[in-house]
Amino acid sequence: MTVPHNSAPDAPNDIANDSPLGGDLVSRGATDADVRVDFLHRVRFTRDVFDPSNSTLADVLDPTGRGPGTSRLLVAIDDGLCAAWPHLEAAVNAYAAAHADRMPVPATTMVVPGGEACKNDMATVDRVVEAVDRHRICRRSYILAIGGGAMLDAVGFASTIAHRGVRLVRIPTTTLAQDDAAMGVKNGVNRFGKKNFVGAFAPPWAVVNDERFLETLSDADFRNGFSEAVKIALLRDPALFARLERDAERVCARDLAAAMPIVRRSAELHLRHITRGGDPFETREARPLDYGHWSAHKLESMTRFALSHGAAVGIGVALDTLYAALEGRLSRVDADRTIDVQRRLGITMWHPALDDVDALVRGLEEFREHLGGRLTITLLRGIGQSDDVHTMDASTLRAAVAELRRVAAG
Ligand SMILES: NC(=O)c1ccc[n+]([C@@H]2O[C@H](COP(=O)([O-])OP(=O)(O)OC[C@H]3O[C@@H](n4cnc5c(N)ncnc54)[C@H](O)[C@@H]3O)[C@@H](O)[C@H]2O)c1
Ligand SMILES: [Zn+2]
Known part of the structure; x- marks a missing residue:
């Protein structure tokens, strides 16, 4: 059986022992073993995601219905989005309070630069990683990134390296991020003047698209x-x-x-390519x-x-x-x-x-x-x-x- 990696299996792996004296590696000094890891890619389209009567976000944060337990929540919001939606942080807090039986209330909310500027250095990545430490965000906690494709890439990259992977929930707020970028399993930033030079492959925990955000885009x-x-x-x-x-x-x-x-x-075609195309991490x-x-x-x-x-x-x-x-x-x-x-x-x-x-x-x-x-x-x-x-x-x-x-x- 394969267990969805990012669903955090609780049971210890069943490690089969080939023989009392060990397997190929012991007997021959060499082995080629497959490593397979399954992920679950949750994608939702909705309207008014932070309306307390909308359960979409709470549902993806709590798919088992067991409640938040010890998990915590770090929220990062695109500054361009913030300017257009000045009450967004308050709306996220009110939503979390209304769904406190399903999800954690934000431990902190960071406003990060939107647009490509946030990918042109490591400042945003470093800030998010530091916030993960300061606010005790563990691997079963969530980073909720709300904004355009650029900040999703930078915050997403921070989420892949902090603790080697904290659950990332993307709320894309541009047409490009909703029709492509947020479906991706890639995160990263630019270095040496080159696009996406530093980054990592990691499927998000979930992607929640809200068409309302598109109303304020340029x-x-x-x-x-x-x-x-x-x-x-x-x-x-x-x-x-x-x-x-x-x-x-x-x-x-x-x-x-x-x-x-x-x-x-x-979005569906991009997602299908990742989930059924046979090469999500682009090894070909x-x-x-x-x-x-x-x-x-x-x-x-x-x-x-x-x-x-x-x-x-x-x-x-x-x-x-x-x-x-x-x-x-x-x-x-x-x-x-x-x-x-x-x-x-x-x-x-x-x-x-x-x-x-x-x-x-x-x-x-x-x-x-x-x-x-x-x-x-x-x-x-x-x-x-x-x-x-x-x-x-x-x-x-x-x-x-x-x-x-x-x-x-x-
Ligand atoms: N990871 C992937 O698989 C993948 C795929 C495609 C593209 N990308 C990346 O996505 C980035 C482009 O993303 P983008 O097109 O979303 O642009 P963007 O993230 O640069 O955002 C454009 C501008 O819109 C602002 N903004 C965002 N949402 C807004 C809203 N609802 N209202 C008003 N302003 C808003 C931002 O602050 C920014 O100034 C590129 O860096 C690209 O490389 C990544
Ligand atoms: Zn592209």
């Missing part, structure tokens, strides 16, 4: 967050792509009735969901992270789509549909940093180094169909950048 962050939905639709789901085409104007106008089914489907060369990401990550670092991840992915998706069309592997019709839907969604597709194509091309090697092994880039063959390639041609890339400059301006 237009740019709201719209660019859909670049990850376009990406996964292109890779995996022509029906989602068709829906994006159908509802693009409504999504761009922030109509949540049109936007949320897309956010949910994108290919990183199939990173369509458009080799240039996105490079553009983020070239702009010293002034370009947001969502915008950079919008550019990266457009660039690799035009590249594939120039190579003749993707039809013009499908390339045009992709550029058109991104334009109608209001997704960014250009940044002046693209002028430095030589620097951009160096991003290919950095991407290879980060993933390890051979360079492996996913390129489209059609909408919903992709292939892995192991080289990209610099002059075709240059032509794709020139074409992108034209289409983004038009």
Whole structure:
């Protein structure tokens, strides 16, 4: 039997002894033994998560109904979110008090910088780790991180290293974090000017998405967050792509009735890749969901992270789509549909940093180094169909950048 790792088994492991004199390691001095660890990835969508009548959060914090016991709670809130929701800390406290039979009341609430800045040094990670110590947060306690994908990555990384892993509950509050980032099993921060250079793989204890938070996002962050939905639709789901085409104007106008089914489907596809794709910790060369990401990550670092991840992915998706069309592997019709839907969604597709194509091309090697092994880039063959390639041609890339400059301006 396998026990969900993060469900904290109480029974000691049943360690079978091969023979009274031991197993292979004793007799032959060598053994190759599988290590398998199962996790449970709990994802919920709800509205008004901190309304005391909403039990979603209490339910995921107390799945067995035994109550909080000795567990404690550390809350970290994105400062950009705090500015838009000034009563949020009080709402979290009131919610915890109303559900005190199910969950701990917060031992402390920290406001941490939102946006990529919190990933550009270790300050946020260090602060959270120190707070874990100061407020006696144990491995069966919870860190509740509420905010955008950047702070979820930084606070999440702190949660993976403090005590070698404290339970992390993410409440993502941006379109990108809800349709992609919060589903991920990756945490990390940037170092040496490189994206996600330091980090760890660790599934969260739970992810609770609340669409209400999306109401206060900036237009740019709201719209660019859909670049990850376009990406996964292109890779995996022509029906989602068709829906994006159908509802693009409504999504761009922030109509949540049109936007949320897309956010949910994108989240579901990202989650499915992690839970059923067979490689959650990315040990293989290919990183199939990173369509458009080799240039996105490079553009983020070239702009010293002034370009947001969502915008950079919008550019990266457009660039690799035009590249594939120039190579003749993707039809013009499908390339045009992709550029058109991104334009109608209001997704960014250009940044002046693209002028430095030589620097951009160096991003290919950095991407290879980060993933390890051979360079492996996913390129489209059609909408919903992709292939892995192991080289990209610099002059075709240059032509794709020139074409992108034209289409983004038009
Ligand atoms: N771990 C993963 O698997 C994974 C996957 C994809 C992306 N990411 C990471 O996610 C990050 C991008 O996340 P993002 O797009 O959520 O942007 P973000 O976290 O940078 O947030 C954007 C801005 O919105 C503010 N904000 C957040 N929620 C708000 C709200 N509801 N109302 C008003 N303001 C709000 C933040 O303070 C910030 O200024 C990148 O660092 C990217 O690398 C991680
Ligand atoms: Zn991404």
